[in-house]
Amino acid sequence: MKPVVYILQAVLLCVTLLAGKPGVAGGWSGNISTEWLAFPKDALSSAQHKSYLSFALDPEYYNEWDGGKISLTIEPFLRRAQYNANRTHSDIRELNIGITSEYWELTAGISKVYWGITESEHLVDIVNQTDLVENLDTEDKLGQPMLDLTLVGGDLGTLDLFVLPGFRERTFADVDGRPRGGLVVDRANPVYDNNSEDRHIDFAARWYQYLGNWELGLSHFHGTSRAPELVLTPTGPFTAPVLTPVYHQIDQTGLELQGIFGAWLWKLEAIRNVGFANSPYFAAVGGFEYTFVLESGLELGALMEYAWDERDDAASTQFQNDMLFGTRLTFNDVQSTQVLAGVIVDLEGGGRSYNLEAERRLGESWKLSLEARGVFNVNPGDFLYSSRRDNSFRLTLAKYF
Amino acid sequence: MKFLNTLLVILLGVSAFNTPLLAGPAEDRGLEIAVEADRRKNGFGDFTADLLMILRNKQGSESTRQLRSKNLEVEGDGDKSLTIFDRPQDVKGTALLTFTHKTGSDDQWLYLPALKRVKRIASNNKSGPFMGSEFAYEDISSQEVEKYTYKYLRDEKLDGEDMYVFERYPVDKKSGYTRQVVWMDKNEYRERKIVYYDRKNSLLKTLTFSGYEKYLDKFWKAKNMNMVNHQTGKSTTLTWNNYRFGTGLKTRDFDRSSLKRAR
Numbered sequence: 001m002k003p004v005v006y007i008l009q010a011v012l013l014c015v016t017l018l019a020g021k022p023g024v025a026g027g028w029s030g031n032i033s034t035e036w037l038a039f040p041k042d043a044l045s046s047a048q049h050k051s052y053l054s055f056a057l058d059p060e061y062y063n064e065w066d067g068g069k070i071s072l073t074i075e076p077f078l079r080r081a082q083y084n085a086n087r088t089h090s091d092i093r094e095l096n097i098g099i100t101s102e103y104w105e106l107t108a109g110i111s112k113v114y115w116g117i118t119e120s121e122h123l124v125d126i127v128n129q130t131d132l133v134e135n136l137d138t139e140d141k142l143g144q145p146m147l148d149l150t151l152v153g154g155d156l157g158t159l160d161l162f163v164l165p166g167f168r169e170r171t172f173a174d175v176d177g178r179p180r181g182g183l184v185v186d187r188a189n190p191v192y193d194n195n196s197e198d199r200h201i202d203f204a205a206r207w208y209q210y211l212g213n214w215e216l217g218l219s220h221f222h223g224t225s226r227a228p229e230l231v232l233t234p235t236g237p238f239t240a241p242v243l244t245p246v247y248h249q250i251d252q253t254g255l256e257l258q259g260i261f262g263a264w265l266w267k268l269e270a271i272r273n274v275g276f277a278n279s280p281y282f283a284a285v286g287g288f289e290y291t292f293v294l295e296s297g298l299e300l301g302a303l304m305e306y307a308w309d310e311r312d313d314a315a316s317t318q319f320q321n322d323m324l325f326g327t328r329l330t331f332n333d334v335q336s337t338q339v340l341a342g343v344i345v346d347l348e349g350g351g352r353s354y355n356l357e358a359e360r361r362l363g364e365s366w367k368l369s370l371e372a373r374g375v376f377n378v379n380p381g382d383f384l385y386s387s388r389r390d391n392s393f394r395l396t397l398a399k400y401f
Numbered sequence: 402m403k404f405l406n407t408l409l410v411i412l413l414g415v416s417a418f419n420t421p422l423l424a425g426p427a428e429d430r431g432l433e434i435a436v437e438a439d440r441r442k443n444g445f446g447d448f449t450a451d452l453l454m455i456l457r458n459k460q461g462s463e464s465t466r467q468l469r470s471k472n473l474e475v476e477g478d479g480d481k482s483l484t485i486f487d488r489p490q491d492v493k494g495t496a497l498l499t500f501t502h503k504t505g506s507d508d509q510w511l512y513l514p515a516l517k518r519v520k521r522i523a524s525n526n527k528s529g530p531f532m533g534s535e536f537a538y539e540d541i542s543s544q545e546v547e548k549y550t551y552k553y554l555r556d557e558k559l560d561g562e563d564m565y566v567f568e569r570y571p572v573d574k575k576s577g578y579t580r581q582v583v584w585m586d587k588n589e590y591r592e593r594k595i596v597y598y599d600r601k602n603s604l605l606k607t608l609t610f611s612g613y614e615k616y617l618d619k620f621w622k623a624k625n626m627n628m629v630n631h632q633t634g635k636s637t638t639l640t641w642n643n644y645r646f647g648t649g650l651k652t653r654d655f656d657r658s659s660l661k662r663a664r
Binding site for chain 1: 517521526532652653657664
């Protein structure tokens with residue numbers, strides 16, 4: 001992780017230099033949260049539990065100078081979890097300096113970048129590693145060291161160029177953690193295609209353009225796959241095998257296409273990936289979101305997305321020939337109540353998974369969130385079969401400051 | 402796309418002429434007033450302001466919203482605006498970028514800071530409440546002349562001042578209103594009161610403007626906007642502070658990349 005150290009030093013040097021410059025008063029914001037994760041069904045493994053408590057701290061410091069031309073962002077993250085030692089972790093989500101000029105922007109340090117448009121699956125998004133112990137929805141990301149140069153070309157679109165020194169390994173639940181697949185991922189012994197292992201320098205580029213009702217994104221990533229291949233590894237005659245994460249060197253090209261027609265948002269994400277065993281493989285996810293407002297102010301959204309992966313059953317993902325049916329309810333009330341509910345149907349196996357997320361503000365600075373996830377109608381051989389006992393409820397109470 | 406748009410405009414135009422609303426003397430007079438009011442608002446270039454919203458329910462309990470607004474005038478089209486949310490804390494850092502268009506739907510992007518995600522949103526939900534307040538998106542977005550058709554009603558005194566009273570009818574079918582009655586002072590062409598009628602043409606809300614101040618010796622801006630919902634008994638007071646004009650904002654301050662820096 002040497003490059004990371006250099007970047008940290010550079011950032012700290014900049015901070016020291018900037019400290020002497022008069023700027024607007026920077027400040028901390030963020031949240032502290034308590035989470036209760038409950039599993040009504042008995043676990044597959046006797047090591048696992050039915051209830052998990054945890055606590056997280058997610059503060060962010062931001063300051064800017066010279067009318068916003070120079071900025072500093074610091075976002076540490078900390079979670080203390082009951083059981084599941086892998087979930088007790090800390091991370092630097094962000095620690096970067098941003099410089100902005102009329103035609104370009106530069107971000108140096110640890111940062112987070114999001115690519116993509118679809119809801120069921122985040123196929124194109126690849127810059128940051130997924131912090132999977134946080135949530136299976138893959139929306140929590142680990143901080144990634146980077147140099148990100150954005151060239152703003154007006155009618156020519158926006159070109160983002162990335163140098164990504166240093167690789168972050170994906171986080172996985174411990175033996176007593178839930179939810180997890182049937183076998184434990186051996187995080188301590190990852191295997192890399194490349195000799196430089198987690199010190200490999202990756203590159204990425206993304207061009208993005210907006211033309212009236214259309215938005216188009218094209219991206220390419222060259223480096224260590226964020227998603228590992230999980231290889232079954234025996235540990236001995238009397239012990240359960242483990243899954244070894246194997247990080248391949250890949251080239252992934254991504255497409256994002258979005259069309260906006262009144263209340264309709266049409267979305268498509270597609271990738272071509274080279275580097276895994278049966279490469280290249282293609283995968284795509286696409287669909288629509290239709291939104292309308294009732295007289296009461298309630299906003300109703302209907303979502304449908306179809307996800308496909310050429311690797312079919314060999315895919316290390318749930319989304320190989322699946323359909324998402326979802327709805328988003330935005331109450332537009334004082335408490336900003338929101339509900340997102342969806343069912344993903346496997347068009348081949350018949351397995352289904354459901355997801356419900358609801359949130360509401362309490363008072364002026366608290367938020368209560370409920371998440372219910374699970375599977376039903378799964379059979380042996382389905383990707384989700386090992387999750388059959390892991391239907392869960394997650395209740396989070398957060399205080400924002 | 403351009404051809405389609407032109408075709409659409411022609412079709413809409415034809416259908417508009419079929420309605421009896423247009424092209425009478427009262428309609429001409431109404432449009433004349435609206436055009437003059439718009440002319441007086443033009444040429445500001447750019448401005449920023451801080452917004453404080455106080456939401457009150459029927460029982461009188463209050464909830465507060467704090468926002469910042471950056472606006473850029475666009476030659477020949479609707480304005481660009483960036484709204485940054487400061488309070489409540491859980492939405493801090495959320496930003497809304499809007500490209501208003503004189504005709505057709507506006508373009509809107511929402512920035513979600515937790516995911517670092519810029520999300521294009523369908524802007525047809527203009528009738529929805531803004532942050533749970535009594536203001537709908539369409540009430541606070543840039544008011545372009547082309548967004549309504551007009552009809553002059555009468556001259557009237559309001560608080561001892563001479564007013565034009567006219568009605569305006571939203572062109573967009575997605576609007577939450579059938580009509581709005583506007584009181585505008587004859588001296589300076591400033592909105593003083595707007596009464597909104599819902600889709601069933603029932604009285605819905607009344608907006609009153611107060612504390613007008615003049616900026617750059619030319620532009621009148623109301624400090625307070627008070628919206629009362631007659632159907633629910635709820636109200637929202639919107640107070641504008643720290644108006645600043647000619648801040649040097651450019652197109653670049655209103656693009657997708659700028660959303661991430663919107664704090």
